[in-house]
Amino acid sequence: MATTAASKPPLVQKLRGLTGEVVKFGIVGLSGVVINFAVFWVCINGLGLASLRSNIAATVIAIATNYLGYRYWLYRDRDAASRKREITLFLVFSGIGMLIETGVLAFTVYVLHLDSHYEQLGAKVIGLAVATVFRFVSYRTWVFTALPEPEPAAVASTADAAHAAHTADGQELAAQAELMLVTEQIRYAKAE
Structure with a gap:
């Protein structure tokens, strides 16, 4: 059977779908960012933990909450046949994102010697932005795979x-x- 033009969605429709996905990814991600920064701030100021330990604790808590948002809201229609595989990949790519974020923070604190709380927050924002782009691409490509057409x-x-x-x-x-x-x-x- 020949493939017709009607069976392939036009580019505008694909971009519209991707835009909706990016917006939802941003909403879930923004909630994770709020949690991440709140826990980071409490760990640094309230508990007196070092910045890298605070960052790791905050990121781990944000990863857990983000998984729930991605799986049960954004990617709820995606293939969930192998949850073990999905969670494993999610944790691996989230861990890589955490390394990116923590690496930027470590570089800022230990190499550039910018170690005030506000400078650390600025470094955290930059690291989080880079890690977010990485996470978006990896989650949609390898973790929450689309059902095969x-x-x-x-x-x-x-x-x-x-x-x-x-x-x-x-x-x-x-x-x-x-x-x-x-x-x-x-x-x-x-x-x-």
Whole structure:
């Protein structure tokens, strides 16, 4: 069966879908950022932890809350056949994102010697921005994979099978109708 232009969504429709996905990703991510910065601030100021330890604790808590948002809101329609694989990949890519974010913070504090709380927050913003781009690409590409689209041959064979079943049902129905007509004709003939 030939692929028609109607079976492929136009570029505008794909971009519209991607825009919606980016907005939802941003909403979930923004909630994670709020949690991340709040925990980071409490760890640095309230608990007196070092900046890297505070960053790791804050990021781990944000990762956990973000997973719930991504899985049950943004990517709820994606393939969830293998949750173990999904969670493993999510944690791996989130961990890489955390390393990116923590690396930027470590570079700022230990190499550039910018270690006031506000300078650390600024470094955290930059690291988080870079890590967010990495996470978006990796989550949508490898973690929350889209359900595979049916192949045109499979769609055609399914349609052909449905048509054949419909035709067979129609032939069977026609045979039953003819049998009923013959029976009625015999009954009328006997009544006369």
